[in-house]
Amino acid sequence: MRSSELNKLFSNISTLSGIGPALSKKYLKIIQNETDILEPRIIDILWHFPHKIVDRRLSSSIKDATSNEIFTFKVQVKQHLFPRRKGLPHRVIVFDDSSELDLVFFVSNSYIKQLLPLDAIRYISGKVDFYTSKAQMTHPDFILTEDQYSRIKPFQPVYRLTKGITNNNVVRLLNNIFNHVDDLPEWHDQKLLDEMGWKGIIDSFKDIHIPKSLDSLNSNSKAIERLSFDEILVRQLSLSYLRSVRVKTKGISLISTKDINKDIIKKINFNLTDSQCSAIEQISNDMEKPHQMFRLLQGDVGSGKTLVAIICMIKAVNAGYQAALMAPTELLARQHFETIDKLTEDMDINISYISGKENQENRLKVEEELYSGKIDIVIGTHILFQNNIIFKKLGFIVIDEQHRFGVNQRLALQSKSQTGNCDLLLMTATPIPRTLIQTQYGDIDTTKLEKIPGRKDIKTTIIPDSKIDNLIIRLSEIINLKNKIYWVCPQIEDTENNITSVITRYNYLNNIFKNNVSLAHGKMPIANRLKEIERFYNSETQILVATTVIEVGIDVPDANIIIIENANKFGLTQLHQLRGRVGRNSDESYCMLMYNENINEIAASRLNIIRNSNDGFDISEQDLNLRGSGDIIGIKQSGFIGFKVADTENIIKYQKYSKILSDQIIKDMDSNDLNKFRYKILFELYGKTDFKFIIA
Template identity: 40%
Template sequence: MSRPEVLFPLFAALDTLTGVGAKTAQHFEALGVIAPRDLLFTLPQSGVDRALRDTVQGAAFPTTLTVKVQVGPHMPARSRGGAYRIHVEDAQTSFQLVFFHGRSDYLQKVLPTGAARVVSGKVELFDGIANMVHPEYILPPEEAGDIPPFEPVYPLTSGVTQKTMYKATRSALDRVPELAEWIDPAQAAQAGWPSFAEAVALAHAPGSQEDLAATAPARTRLAYDELMAHQLTLALARASERRVRGIASKGTGVLQARVRAALPYAPTGAQDRAIAEISADMASAQRMNRLLQGDVGAGKTLVAFMALLTAVEAGGQGVMMAPTEILARQHLEGLQPLAEEAGVVLELLTGRDKGAERRAKLAALARGDIQVLVGTHAVFQADVAFADLRLAIVDEQHRFGVRQRLALGEKGGAADVLVMTATPIPRSLALAQYGDMDVSVLDEKPPGRKPIQTALVSTGRMDEVIERLRAAMEAGRQCYWVCPLVEESESVDLTAAEERFKRLRAVLGEGRVGLVHGQMPPAEKDAAMARFQAGETGVLVATTVIEVGVNVPNATIMVIERAETFGLAQLHQLRGRVGRGEAASTCLLLYQSPLSETGRRRLEVLRETEDGFRIAETDLEMRGYGDLIGTAQSGVPRFKVADMERQAGLMAIAQSDARTLLADDPGLRSPRGEAARVLLWLMRQDEAIRLISVG
């Protein structure tokens, strides 16, 4: 498939636009502008009111004004580099035009004494006299129409001025073709949106401040177009996944009933709902692609195991994958007692399995004797073959790209896929990042989890904190001490962690303090973790390598040093490492004072709530989504017009519209489908276009 001809003018070279030469075109690249199409989506960020007024009198200075004046006497500069002044009069008062380094011959020509001119520029009071310094416009009255009454102000980069930008955008606007409508007519009518061509024209010619707001109809429409193209891409990916025939795995409920009978308490409503959603997906002939989102301690393990049992009840196998060996072992420990109740064979496969032992495991897996496998990425290796893989569960999505999801699917041919994440994701982000998946949310805590006391403590009180640790250790408790990520460089983090380790060891005793950090060989890291899990060390000093899923029920204190340097979601994850046993737990957020206002507000949210979704929403409001997950590695799209934080509702509408359109017209062959193809080309959604052409 090739780009539709109607869009050629918008994808021509930039230097085909008025006022853009080869050099300016290069400067434009810094703004992400490489074709006229990109200028259409580079909207003004503010505007200047240049409506013609009678007089500067009574204005609130400093401000930008446009007035018609009678030019009076010139007063050239007395010294080199001084100010060249021209006395002018408007309908009610007089003021001065001021030029630094003004050339007399040029100014006499542009502003001849006695002539009428319209001038526009910033006016400020100077020694009680109004001054307009370097007017931006000086025109004879008959050309005053060239001054836009409300002038758009664009984002710039070096080598590109407002004038260049204005000219180039007008030139790009002249090329906008009338395009067939891709938005559902009922949606456009109800929202009162203009057509695409009208929307771009209006967005670039705001009449007032209101037109610059994200809520202005023209801007909302363009934001929607971006979101719609993105959601169409995800919906196409989802449809192509679904075209892969799945295997219907219907559970009998026999094994699940055994596990339920052995549980000390009933599952929460949210757990039951998620189990039902997953069972229904697995029973259907389409392949499951579901995200299980649960806050720290919401009981994802039970839901995951029930899904694995459904696969076994249906006569197949299940696999659960974790990003690290520590986590894989932990899943094994968590699932072992449940597997014993159910009477299923559970086995672990990691990179450590070598030689004869590994061969024996692989043979048992290929025969179907191992019913549930827990493993690390080692499961992807070519020699790993299942007898009948029905379900693959992937833990901690953000270590796991879409490509790995697909590679895993290939192992089982048509195996259902369930992705688990303990990071509560705000709705708008979930839609943007996982829009190709169905989502189950665990938003209730199982009974019996004790709340964690959270306190803010200034680093000045470090000695008190260390004393508190000593007391806790004497009472037989354990503590985590998380060191800050000082710089981006790991060597600096390392020094910080090692210094802290030495200081705590000196105070608390040689063998009582352990250390884990990112630069350790994996075997050493595992050994240090194992000593802490076994209770041999009382304090574990760590950089954030411990945030995902480590389970030490005896650890009751979490100290996070320089807490203000961490993201809220990350702090919430770290805090969730304690409060897993019987005893009351505490999280101490050590901050360096003075804390900024927002810094304090962020830490206070943690003190007030343990609701991960509320924390994630606050984090998104305060930091923007780019920082929230480090956009570079997250696969979250960057939109030029749409604002994901404030337009989550729009994203949801775009998602349901995109899915409905594809359900009605899977090949995008109808008139509206053809229009949607043009939208995908317009929005540079090449992946989506590939999916249609393959489909």
Template identity: 40%
Template sequence: MRPEILNPLFTDVTYLPGVGPKVAALIGKVAGPRIIDLLLTLPTGLIDRSSRPQILQAEEGQLVTLEITVEKHTPPPKGMSRIPYKVICSDQSGFITLAFFHARSDYLLKNLPQGATRLVSGKVERFSGGLQIVHPDHIVDPDNADALPLYEPVYPLTASLHSKTMRKAAQGAVERCPDLPEWLDPALVAREKWPTWPDAMRSAHHPESRLDLTGENVARQRLAYDELLSNQLALALIRQNRHRSAGRSLEGNNVLREAVRAALPFHLTTDQEKVLTEIFEDMAAATRMIRLVQGDVGSGKTVVALLALLCAIESGAQGALMAPTEILARQHYEFIAPLLAETNVSVELLTGRDKGQERQAKLSGLEKGYIDILIGTHAIFSEDVAYKDLGLIIVDEQHRFGVFQRLALQEKGVHADVLVMTATPIPRSLALTTYGDMDISQIREKPPGRKPVDTRALPLERLEDVTMAVRRAIERGEQVYWVCPMVEENADIELTAVETRFAHLQQSLGASVGLVHGKMKSAEKDAVVTAFYNKEISLLVATTVIEVGVNAPDATIMVIEHAERFGLAQLHQLRGRVGRGDRQSTCLLLYKANAKGELGETAKARLNVLRETDDGFLIAEEDLRLRGPGDFLGSAQSGFPDFRIADATKHKALLDMARDDSTLIISQDPALETGRGTALKTLLYLFTRDEAVKLLKSG
């Protein structure tokens, strides 16, 4: 149960003064439906009204607060509403005009009576040789000067949501901040000179300078640390729960692994051997394994997966390998099955295509234990799929699997081990915040003999030259990928639609051109990709759906249109689709040039990174630095935690502190029963890490 002290923060924003259902719906778009969501939406800007010059010292375009005397009202002539109502004002230095369009004269006469002194605030303009402020933001009696805020926070807005309304709602949320128990170590708070959580929240919502909006501000640092600590503590609790829950020892006798190693036409790299040692140690332990293997494109993760599966089978258990697409599942099957031909290990492929008696036969064989390894898409974990004794689950390229989906996966087998593989190198900061519940291994080394892909950047104006180069490659019996960023033409965005490019290339190059994009049905996509895989198609025009998957050794050219619009990590993944055979391969990055016929400085720097290195881990770090965590995988469904205040890239030092702190907390107070432990439970609920608290109770 959430602590009662937090209940006022988890109520609907309609409980705030002046927030009805319509305003609540608008606030929901930019912040969220609850008061806590509004609290965690910090100001993004600041209106500074502290400048108090005399009239003639005010500069054009400057936001000022002036103390003026009202001299004269000049209403517009009758019937001429396009002319503004003018109020002439003065101070010791000179005159300024306040201009109001479509104004009510009774309102202005009441608020700006002739001869009265007023404080007015707004942006100064120069008009007809004089100074004016059009529609001042504030008009205040000097006796009531406190009513004019010197600093006004600026919040994210949406259509029809006014800044004044949003500010008032946020202020109402801040006023509901309860005095929460301190969950941080007092020594840390003293060292960093951090305020309490409620004080930090109040301060963050009342910035008084641009510096107060940065990550260096002590209030924001405190709040970011709280959020990171909630993330790291939740992951630590999940790790603890896993280590505490019974696993099974899968040690094996090495017979099958040695047989397959002997059948391999190559030796494993040092990195592959190191990762296998880590996996086998985990599998032999009495606790459950949940390990992430990060391997760059072409680093040989499938061989590692196969040897891990064989370790489980040597121990008398079954193994399952899940791939994100049918074509990738099929490729895994076609790689693994021949290597097992000389052993008595049975391997089967199960996809959504399997129907009727064929599917039933596979399910029956699996349940009776006749099938040792099952490879397939998510269909292998459907409700009607039962294993006799599932010991190892391998999930390939499922970075969209969240923490609790991984936990649920383990329940398919009795104390099953889980190995997650990804070809997307994850920067360390994101790995800590996203995969902190797992042990992490990296395969950075490439197998010997793989030639680096020649990467070049060209302007889109050279499209016909590229088309001719593609024609020559196809005539040599090579295959080509051509990637575009959109499915259909959009008048508002000048990006080449994949359908338009397909029609153009088909006209130029003939019938050996295929098209695949995300809006096609799975069966249609698979049919085209299979035709390319079987060399029935020479050129595959596609969106980024081919980022993960197809292994075509004869593909030697990757063309990417509007490369400046893609993330570096994504471009690297796409580039990894070529260079898998023994021929030299090329990646052509086509960019839209600016008015000078050049590539912008930022875009040039990004593409240069790609040209200079093929180390996916270096590229991933640079991509994260340039684009931030939100866009890192180019998908809102990435599975990365959606931090409201913290930024895993800018707050790396805080993240490391939070990880160390959470490790220490769990070692000293594993059930969070001490005074600080109870306060930390409040922190977990505050940042909606409720699932982690439940693990305390279930354990």
């Protein structure tokens, strides 16, 4: 049940005067990208921050104006220049003590004459540009008398709008809201607020929507700092609670026979790197401890993560428990199954595979054998955390490509163990920002695998798509040398967005390199897709044109070149994963990133990051700075989805203190009903109901 103090904030905006059902629907369109609610509430409008602030203070003089900037001038009307023919603008010459300015209009002459009578003094504001070296302003944002200008706020918030809603509509609505709502009970001690220079929560919202300076939206403004800290604290409280549960609850000690790791390594007949041996020892030590292991195994593609995980799963089986490996795709899960099955063929271990596309008879058989304990290791997809999958004695879980799964999915799988606290090993080639942030918070222990000795860095180049003809000539030479090439496109079929589809590119290349091109995408029947990939693997073809279905689970050691078309459409994690399809032997490997020459600054930054780095952690850190940390608790990854306010700067600034504070709050929660009440309001304000049991 919601705290009564929040009733006004969470009421529909239609409860305010002047907002009817039709207008309410229009406001819903504005906030739909920020929330999944069906009716706009007052709190949703408060969270709809301006995207910029415009300075409407009086500028010094027309003479000092610069191009493409907004200025506000006090001017006198000198002359009207009426258009000589239809289609030409109406120009009004105005002046101040320093120079003249042309006002340009494409509206009725009579309206302009009424708005700007000769010799009248007016205050005008808008963007200045220059035409034949003379300053001009086309359709000023406002033209006001002195009395009208005196009532204008010097710093104007500018909002993202929709048809039927003006910026003034939003400003008036917010003024109405601030007259309607009361401040909330404070959850922070007054000492903290005084030390930080922070106001109450409603006053902080007010400082953002009624700005007192151009810096009001900056991450270091007091209002943004306050709201960011609270948002970070909400997430840290959730993580602190999970940590406290993990520490209090007895885990599973996976103690196996002496020297089991050496025996396993000897049986699988693999030469491990020093880094792999160190990782196995580190993970094994964690597995034997009485509390739950929660560890991230990070290593670039080809560093040997899977082998480390297999050895640890066998160790868990030797200790008398079952192990599960969950992969995001059937292709990757099937590949893991075949690898593990082959490596353990001389061991007394029962391995099985399960997916949502298995026939019912096979699936039921696997379910029965998991329940009875006959299966020691199971490999599968998302089906593993479904309710009908029940283990007899699950003790160890491996989640591959962990960025594809959310915390709630991980908890669902963990809950299938006897205690709900079996050991968990996450694997990834590129830890996405969410995981990086959790690592910094101390919520995940990390083991990093170094690159296998002898492997060379992949040489990455950036090529404009206008150079495709030159690239095709190079491909002909490469194919004659018996090399294999991946060619990746971002979409399956052509649309109107000028992005070349995988089918169009396949037809184009197949016309040049007759019968030497394979095709793989997600809409193909999986049997057909696997057959095409197999043709490429067996060297029946030398080019595989594909979508991101090859991002994981494809291992063709003699493929040394990957071309990623419209690379500016991919995120850093995907680009790094795709590049990892090559470089799987000791030969030189190449990644070519093709881009549209009209790409924006952020997309260009992504391409430069990939070109300049082969290190997954380095790429992830730069990704964090570029786009934020994503939703720590959920599965959303892009931008600051999941974070309403906090950016990287404030996350890094406040993470340590928020962790200390949240640990103390959780510690005191059971004996302090006031704390529960205070922080219940905080959780509800930020819409974080997924951890409501903390303050229930």
